[in-house]
Structures are given as structure tokens and as C-alpha cells.
Amino acid sequence: MIYALIAFGYSLTFSTSRTINFSLGNLLMLGGVVGFSLAVDMASGQSLGRPFLVPLIGVLIAGTLAGSLVYKTAVQPSLRTKTDFTWVLATLAFGIILKNAVEQIWSTGDFRLPSPLGDSVVHLGSIGFYPQEVLIIIVSLLLMTAVELIRSKTIWGKAVQAVSEDPATASLMGINPQGVVHLAYILSAVIAAIGGLLIAPLTFVSASMGTAIGIKAYAAAIIGGLESGLGIVVGGLILGLGEVFTARYLSTGYKDTPGFVLLILIILVRPSGLFGRTKAKKV
Amino acid sequence: MNPKVFGVPTKIWKILFLALPMVLPVVVSNQYYVHGILGRILVYTILVASLDVVVGYIGDISIGHAALFAIGAYTTAILTADPRINQGATMLYLPQLPFFIALAAGTLLAAGAGLVLGFPSLRASGPYLAVSTIACGLIIQTIINEQETITNGTKGIHLTPLQLGGVSLDGNQFIWLVYPILVLVILAKNELGRSFWGRAFEAIKHSTLAAEASGISRTKYKISAFVLSSGLAGLAGGLFTQLDHYIAANTFTLEFSILALMALIFGGVRSSFGNFLGMAMVVILPDLFTAFKDYRLLVFGCLLLLTLFFLPNGVAGLFSLLVKKGIRRWLPSLTATPKLLNTSTLSAAELRSWLVPTGVASQAPLLSLRGVGKRFGGLQAVDDLTMDLRAGVIHGLMGPNGSGKSTTVNLISGVYEASAGSLIWNLGTKSIANWATFRRSQLGIARTFQNLQLFGELTVLENVLVGFHSSFRSSLIQVLLRTPAVRKQEQQFRMQALSLLQMFGLAELAEHSASSLAYGQARRLEIARALASRPRLLLLDEPAAGLTSGEIEEFNQIFLRIKDYGIGILLIEHHMDMLMKISDEITVLDFGKVIATGAPELIQKNPRVIAAYLGSEAGEL
Numbered sequence: 095m096i097y098a099l100i101a102f103g104y105s106l107t108f109s110t111s112r113t114i115n116f117s118l119g120n121l122l123m124l125g126g127v128v129g130f131s132l133a134v135d136m137a138s139g140q141s142l143g144r145p146f147l148v149p150l151i152g153v154l155i156a157g158t159l160a161g162s163l164v165y166k167t168a169v170q171p172s173l174r175t176k177t178d179f180t181w182v183l184a185t186l187a188f189g190i191i192l193k194n195a196v197e198q199i200w201s202t203g204d205f206r207l208p209s210p211l212g213d214s215v216v217h218l219g220s221i222g223f224y225p226q227e228v229l230i231i232i233v234s235l236l237l238m239t240a241v242e243l244i245r246s247k248t249i250w251g252k253a254v255q256a257v258s259e260d261p262a263t264a265s266l267m268g269i270n271p272q273g274v275v276h277l278a279y280i281l282s283a284v285i286a287a288i289g290g291l292l293i294a295p296l297t298f299v300s301a302s303m304g305t306a307i308g309i310k311a312y313a314a315a316i317i318g319g320l321e322s323g324l325g326i327v328v329g330g331l332i333l334g335l336g337e338v339f340t341a342r343y344l345s346t347g348y349k350d351t352p353g354f355v356l357l358i359l360i361i362l363v364r365p366s367g368l369f370g371r372t373k374a375k376k377v
Numbered sequence: 378m379n380p381k382v383f384g385v386p387t388k389i390w391k392i393l394f395l396a397l398p399m400v401l402p403v404v405v406s407n408q409y410y411v412h413g414i415l416g417r418i419l420v421y422t423i424l425v426a427s428l429d430v431v432v433g434y435i436g437d438i439s440i441g442h443a444a445l446f447a448i449g450a451y452t453t454a455i456l457t458a459d460p461r462i463n464q465g466a467t468m469l470y471l472p473q474l475p476f477f478i479a480l481a482a483g484t485l486l487a488a489g490a491g492l493v494l495g496f497p498s499l500r501a502s503g504p505y506l507a508v509s510t511i512a513c514g515l516i517i518q519t520i521i522n523e524q525e526t527i528t529n530g531t532k533g534i535h536l537t538p539l540q541l542g543g544v545s546l547d548g549n550q551f552i553w554l555v556y557p558i559l560v561l562v563i564l565a566k567n568e569l570g571r572s573f574w575g576r577a578f579e580a581i582k583h584s585t586l587a588a589e590a591s592g593i594s595r596t597k598y599k600i601s602a603f604v605l606s607s608g609l610a611g612l613a614g615g616l617f618t619q620l621d622h623y624i625a626a627n628t629f630t631l632e633f634s635i636l637a638l639m640a641l642i643f644g645g646v647r648s649s650f651g652n653f654l655g656m657a658m659v660v661i662l663p664d665l666f667t668a669f670k671d672y673r674l675l676v677f678g679c680l681l682l683l684t685l686f687f688l689p690n691g692v693a694g695l696f697s698l699l700v701k702k703g704i705r706r707w708l709p710s711l712t713a714t715p716k717l718l719n720t721s722t723l724s725a726a727e728l729r730s731w732l733v734p735t736g737v738a739s740q741a742p743l744l745s746l747r748g749v750g751k752r753f754g755g756l757q758a759v760d761d762l763t764m765d766l767r768a769g770v771i772h773g774l775m776g777p778n779g780s781g782k783s784t785t786v787n788l789i790s791g792v793y794e795a796s797a798g799s800l801i802w803n804l805g806t807k808s809i810a811n812w813a814t815f816r817r818s819q820l821g822i823a824r825t826f827q828n829l830q831l832f833g834e835l836t837v838l839e840n841v842l843v844g845f846h847s848s849f850r851s852s853l854i855q856v857l858l859r860t861p862a863v864r865k866q867e868q869q870f871r872m873q874a875l876s877l878l879q880m881f882g883l884a885e886l887a888e889h890s891a892s893s894l895a896y897g898q899a900r901r902l903e904i905a906r907a908l909a910s911r912p913r914l915l916l917l918d919e920p921a922a923g924l925t926s927g928e929i930e931e932f933n934q935i936f937l938r939i940k941d942y943g944i945g946i947l948l949i950e951h952h953m954d955m956l957m958k959i960s961d962e963i964t965v966l967d968f969g970k971v972i973a974t975g976a977p978e979l980i981q982k983n984p985r986v987i988a989a990y991l992g993s994e995a996g997e998l
Contacts, residue, residue, distance in 0.1 A: 190674045198671055
């Protein structure tokens with residue numbers, strides 16, 4: 095589900111500006127790290143006893159600032175240059191900078207963040223799960239539904255749609271296309287940062303926690319279709335389940351492979367994804 | 378023609394300069410700088426050069442080259458490793474083959490992987506392709522880590538230093554192995570870049586449509602670029618095994634792929650010097666400032682951002698700009714480039730006989746369309762179109778906006794496949810309804826585009842040379858070696874291309890970049906490029922759109938001349954006076970259907986045509 099959430103972040107920027115924020119994985123890491131620093135004393139590993147709201151607010155602020163920064167330093171200048179893959183490298187570079195900075199300023203180690211809902215396994219019949227996992231699913235669904243609703247029902251959503259279709263015309267209608275893209279970047283960064291805070295209690299908090307998730311979420315987005323809300327959720331589920339089953343029945347070393355193989359197959363057969371629409375190109 | 382510096386021809390200087398690093402192992406005994414730093418840079422430069430073939434030439438992005446490097450390295454290592462120094466290894470198969478055989482195997486295997494990697498590039502580009510190369514890279518890395526019986530897993534493989542004719546290529550002498558190979562790779566890459574292969578890559582990068590219309594198969598050249606690039610990466614990997622005599626899986630990470638890509642962008646694409654410089658930066662910088670080692674990715678990231686935004690051609694681009702200025706100032710003798718205009722060109726009669734070989738003119742139509750239709754979802758763009766296009770005839774095609782004129786051109790040139798009906802090419806009677814665009818171009822159907830599709834980064838002359846693509850008859854090997862035949866052919870085509878430019882009044886602009894042309898000149902260049910493929914049938918999609926009346930008159934003369942050569946023309950125009958003046962026959966479309974066909978005078982009076990243009994009431998009047 096976390097894949098679906100991050101994949102949703104990718105689709106947000108893609109649907110407004112045809113660009114993908116490749117540093118989203120590292121923004122997720124930023125969320126985890128900031129949340130951890132505000133909740134736990136690093137040296138002792140003891141909880142600081144603050145209410146969960148403090149790290150949450152911290153993460154929201156960090157996500158907003160970082161998203162804005164990516165846009166200003168990497169994306170906006172890229173969109174001005176002529177070559178069409180500048181932004182790929184620029185956002186990648188931003189992610190690397192972020193990761194390296196966190197490694198140096200914060201730490202290269204792995205840390206545990208206790209879940210606010212407790213870290214013991216809850217059993218429901220024969221299925222055991224962590225309460226945090228339920229929280230992830232609920233929050234992810236809520237976030238995605240909320241953003242989708244704003245997108246489809248409000249005048250703001252219409253503006254976003256307009257920018258995605260044709261930035262020049264949208265701008266003639268009094269919409270600021272750059273502002274919309276900027277907003278999309280901030281929103282996707284905030285989503286990623288929240289994702290980092292959510293996933294942190296299940297994994298370890300470290301500077302490298304976002305790399306793999308970032309790539310896999312991107313794979314999920316492509317498998318499902320970058321522009322399809324339903325596709326992204328399905329893509330995330332396919333990838334997550336594939337991972338679990340491979341790890342259980344084949345080998346943990348190969349757990350990432352089926353998702354990637356599927357990704358390549360999808361790109362070969364249906365580049366717009368399982369639920370994407372293909373557009374006829376006009377000559 | 379042979380400029381000299383200090384009395385010695387520059388060619389000799391170049392060779393001496395190129396050979397300089399070969400002396401290093403003899404004069405320098407310090408292992409650290411020559412072997413540790415320079416050796417590493419040289420090996421990695423081959424990798425960056427391989428990446429350049431994909432990124433610089435074809436304009437695709439790959440973040441999986443570390444995996445191809447790994448394939449070359451592991452293949453070479455496994456085939457050459459000595460079991461005695463790999464005690465306790467889990468590998469089952471160690472044949473201990475000679476190094477160069479293993480190296481060749483590694484190169485070939487990586488090239489094979491490139492074939493697989495290339496296919497997604499046909500369907501996807503940009504972010505989609507980037508992620509598929511990442512995925513390929515991670516899959517290969519997983520396999521290397523997990524298949525312990527083949528690769529020794531995370532423990533890596535130890536190797537013995539290579540001996541060649543009694544000389545050890547260990548330590549500093551590693552340069553003797555890697556440097557000549559690097560020079561060969563770079564020379565071959567440069568040859569490729571300036572040949573018709575390089576132009577084909579550039580054409581595909583800039584406008585796939587126009588490239589295909591010039592007879593360039595996108596599939597062939599994209600896959601070739603990936604295979605070549607991957608083979609080179611494999612070669613670099615194979616050589617890498619001799620650098621430290623040890624390889625381990627944790628070298629070939631995603632991060633390494635990104636680092637190579639950074640080096641490429643930083644140094645500058647399509648520049649061998651840039652490839653070297655970029656990699657040198659990546660290797661040397663952390664070494665110069667040890668304190669900076671931990672921050673290296675941060676610094677590289679910032680450098681990459683700065684390069685992307687401020688130095689689009691990388692450091693090498695900046696450098697060559699400065700050097701060019703310097704040469705112009707201090708060594709003006711070197712700037713005396715051969716003047717293109719002095720080369721002899723074809724006379725009008727020669728141009729004509731070159732364009733259209735005599736003795737093939739016949740009265741049968743070149744191309745017959747029978748009941749051709751094209752449907753886009755619910756829209757019937759072209760319906761039941763029947764039309765004959767003949768040699769030496771200008772066939773006008775008119776109709777209101779959205780009547781299906783451009784769709785017709787796209788159907789004939791193969792951009793769209795017809796959903797109904799047949800297209801018969803009568804020279805040899807072939808049904809071409811489901812042929813790809815580039816094959817139709819090779820058959821003799823050329824076209825221009827309503828919205829110009831020039832290759833902006835190429836010069837005017839090179840744009841025309843792209844049109845010659847199908848005429849080149851040399852193999853890839855010949856091109857890489859730059860055989861005399863290749864040189865002669867290139868010279869000959871350049872002369873013919875220049876003659877074509879003369880016909881269009883563009884010869885003085887031959888060396889200028891196509892993007893610098895004025896609008897009317899760009900329109901003429903597109904027609905020249907289309908003619909360069911020596912077509913039998915020329916499709917002109919609104920060639921006079923946006924031109925002044927003086928220019929239109931020039932165009933009329935050009936079209937009449939082309940017609941006079943015996944080439945068939947299908948002319949789409951909104952300029953009625955042009956269409957009525959030079960067309961021999963006109964077909965009028967409305968809502969995808971033919972509403973009238975005939976001589977211009979008859980079309981002008983046809984009530985249905987008038988109705989279509991002015992509304993039905995006007996027609997009834």
C-alpha cells in the first residue's frame with residue numbers, strides 16, 4: 095500500500111507537468127528521519143514522550159519545504175531547457191544530494207521508530223499483522239481519496255486538469271501553470287514524507303530507507319498506469335503481493351525480481367500501463 | 378590543406394600526443410597515480426563512452442549501464458579465473474580461458490543483453506525507459522548476488538595479473554592494455570558519429586517521423602545503438618577485471634550507473650574528451666580532498682545540477698568553445714578549413730539525370746489508391762478514397778480544414794496504416810498498405826511535413842545528407858574503420874547534396890545549422906531533403922503555408938521543375954491560386970470523402986466544391 099501512496103505522488107506531478115520527481119524516495123526518507131528525530135532521542139533510542147502530533151507537524155513542514163525546494167532548484171530550471179530528460183537527471187541529482195546530506199548531517203546508521211499503536215503483532219483468526227500496517231492502509235486510502243476528490247470536484251481540480259491538457263491555454267484563462275506544478279510538487283513531497291513517517295515503524299529509519307521504495311513505487315505507478323488512480327492502487331498491490339509471495343515461496347534474495355520483470359513486460363506490451371489510456375499522436 | 382605547427386604536420390603532433398600516455402609506465406614508478414587513478418579513469422571512460430552512444434547519439438537515457446559493465450566483468454572473470462586463488466569459492470565452472478577470448482565473450486554477452494535492453498526503448502522513452510533500465514540493472518545485480526554457483530555471490534572473484542608475451546600487465550603497465558583499447562574505441566566512436574550512422578541517430582533523436590520518412594529504420598538504429606553501447610560497456614567491464622584483479626557484486630550498483638551518467642553529462646555528450654574529463658572528475662575529486670570523500674555524492678549532485686542548467690554541452694563544450702577562440706587568435710593557420718563552395722557541383726542536366734534515371738517513365742500510375750479508408754475511434758477521417766498518382770503529374774489535393782488531406786498524406790507515407798482499401802505501387806506492382814514508413818521511403822515515396830520537421834542540430838548540408846540515407850551502401854564495420862570506399866561515397870554524396878542545395882538557393886548556407894534558417898528557407902530545405910532520397914513520388918503537405926507571394930512564385934517554379942524531371946507530386950495547399958495554376962488534376966475532399974476530381978478549371982466551377990467551401994446556400998445560388 096505504501097507503494098501505491100508513493101506511486102500516487104509520482105502521478106500527481108506527472109499529470110500536471112509531464113515530469114516525475116525521482117527524488118520522491120528520498121523525500122520519503124526525509125519524512126522518516128524528521129519524524130524520528132522529533133519523536134525519539136537518537137542516543138538512547140528512548141521515546142521523547144511527545145504526542146504523535148509533533149512529529150507529524152514536523153514532517154508536514156519538512157515535506158512542504160523540500161517539495162518546494164525540488165521544484166525551485168531542479169524542476170523549474172529543467173523545464174526551461176530544451177532537452178526533455180533534463181528533469182530526470184535533475185530530480186535524481188536532488189535525491190542523491192538529499193540522501194548524502196542526511197547521511198552526513200544526521201547519521202548513516204539504522205534506527206527503530208516505535209509505532210504509536212504498539213509494536214506487537216495482533217492476531218485476527220489465523221492472520222497476524224501489525225496495527226501500524228492497518229494505519230498505513232487507512233491513511234493512504236484517505237489521502238488518495240481526498241486528493242482525488244479535490245481534483246475532480248473543485249475549481250482547483252479543474253485548474254490542474256487544464257494545466258495538464260495545455261499549459262499555454264490554461265495560462266490564458268488566468269491560471270498560473272507554474273503555480274499549479276509547484277503545488278503538485280509540494281503536495282507529492284508531503285505525501286511522500288507522510289509515507290516515510292508511516293512506514294518507519296515497520297522498517298528501520300536510515301538515510302537509505304527511501305531508495306528501494308522510491309524505485310518500486312515508480313514501478314508500481316508504471317505497471318498500473320501513471321495517470322490512472324485505480325491503476326496505481328492495483329499496481330501497488332501487485333508489486334507488494336508479488337514481493338511477499340516470492341519471498342515466502344522462492345527466496346528472499348529474489349523478492350524484488352518479479353515486480354521488475356513485470357515492469358519491463360508492461361513497458362514492452364502496454365507502455366501506458368494496465369489502466370492507462372493510449373493517446374493517438376497528431377502529425 | 379596540411380596545416381603545420383613548428384614545421385611539423387599537425388597529424389604527426391596528434392599521433393605523438395595520443396601515444397604519450399603509453400610512456401607513463403616506463404617513466405613513473407609510483408603505482409598510486411598511474412595505475413590507481415589513471416588506469417581507473419581510462420577503464421571507466423570506456424564505460425562513459427558506451428553510455429554516450431545511447432544518451433548522446435540516440436537521446437535515450439539509461440540508468441542500467443553498471444549491470445552491462447558487470448556482465449562483461451563477470452563473464453571475463455569467470456572464464457579466466459584461476460581456482461587456486463579462489464579457495465572455498467562456490468563456483469562450479471572455471472574453464473581458465475585466455476584473457477582476450479574471455480574479453481570477447483564478455484563483450485558479446487553484454488551486447489546480447491543490450492539487445493534485450495533495447496526493445497523497451499522502441500516502445501517507451503524518457504521516464505519510462507529510464508525505469509526499465511533501472512529495473513534491468515537491478516535484476517542483473519540480484520542474479521549476480523544470488524547465483525553463487527556461477528558468480529561466487531557476494532564474495533567476489535579473485536584474478537591473476539595478465540601476462541602478454543612475457544610482459545606483465547600488472548600495476549602501472551595496466552595502461553598498456555587499457556589505453557590502446559580506449560583510443561580505438563574513441564576513434565571508432567568518432568567515425569560512427571560523423572558517418573551516415575551518426576546522422577541517422579541524430580535524425581531519430583530529433584524527429585523520428587522525419588527520420589523514417591527519409592528511409593531510416595527506427596527499430597534498426599535504436600537497437601543497434603543499444604547493442605553497440607552495451608558491447609562497449611561489456612568491454613570496459615572485462616578490462617576492469619584486470620584493474621584490481623578482484624571483482625565483487627557491490628561494485629555494480631545503481632549508484633554506479635548514476636555516477637557514470639553524471640560523468641557523461643558533466644563532461645559533455647558526444648565528446649570523447651568530455652567523456653574522459655567527466656570520468657576524471659568523478660575519480661579524482663574525492664581523491665584530492667579526502668575530507669570531501671563522504672560528501673562526494675552531494676557535491677556531484679550539485680555539480681550535475683549546475684552543468685544541466687548552465688553548461689548544456691558539459692565542461693568539454695565550454696572547453697572547445699574557449700579552445701576555438703584561442704586557435705582563431707594564436708594559430709590562425711589551423712582555421713583554414715576547406716571551402717565547401719569551391720567543390721564542383723552537378724550541372725542542371727546532371728542533376729536531372731541523377732535524380733531520375735531515364736528509361737523508366739511509363740504511363741501507368743505510380744501509386745493507385747483504391748477505396749482507402751482511415752478511422753480514428755468514432756471519426757472516419759478518410760473514407761473510400763480512390764486516386765491515381767502519376768509520374769510527372771502534379772496532383773492537387775484540397776478541401777476544408779479537417780477534410781482528411783493530411784491524413785491522406787500520412788496514409789500514403791505510412792505514418793498511419795489504412796483501415797480499409799489498398800495501396801498499389803505500380804513499379805513492380807506491390808501492395809504497400811502495411812509497409813513501414815522507412816520502407817516506403819526506400820521504395821520512392823518522399824514527403825514534407827505541414828509543421829516543419831527539420832533536424833535542427835544538424836547543418837543544412839547534413840539535413841540533406843540524411844535524405845541520402847538509403848543510398849549509402851557501406852557496412853557498419855567499414856564505417857568504423859573509415860575505409861577509402863566509405864570516404865569516397867561520403868564525398869560524392871556531399872557534392873550531390875550541395876548541388877541539390879544550389880537548386881534551392883541554399884548552397885551558401887550549407888554549413889549553417891538548420892535551426893538558424895528563416896522560415897521560407899526551412900521550407901525549401903525540407904523539400905531538398907525529400908528530393909535527396911531520389912523519390913518517384915513526392916508528397917507536399919502545405920509547402921507554401923505562411924510564405925509571401927514572392928516566395929510562392931519561386932515555389933511554383935521549383936515544383937514545375939520537379940514535375941518536369943518526371944517525379945510525381947501530390948500537393949496539398951490552401952493557396953488556391955497556386956493549386957489552380959500548377960496542378961494538372963485536383964481531388965477535393967470533404968469530411969473524408971471525395972466530392973470532386975478533375976482539371977483545375979472544372980473544379981473551380983463545381984457546385985459541390987463551392988458548397989463545401991462557402992456553405993450550401995452559396996452553392997445553391
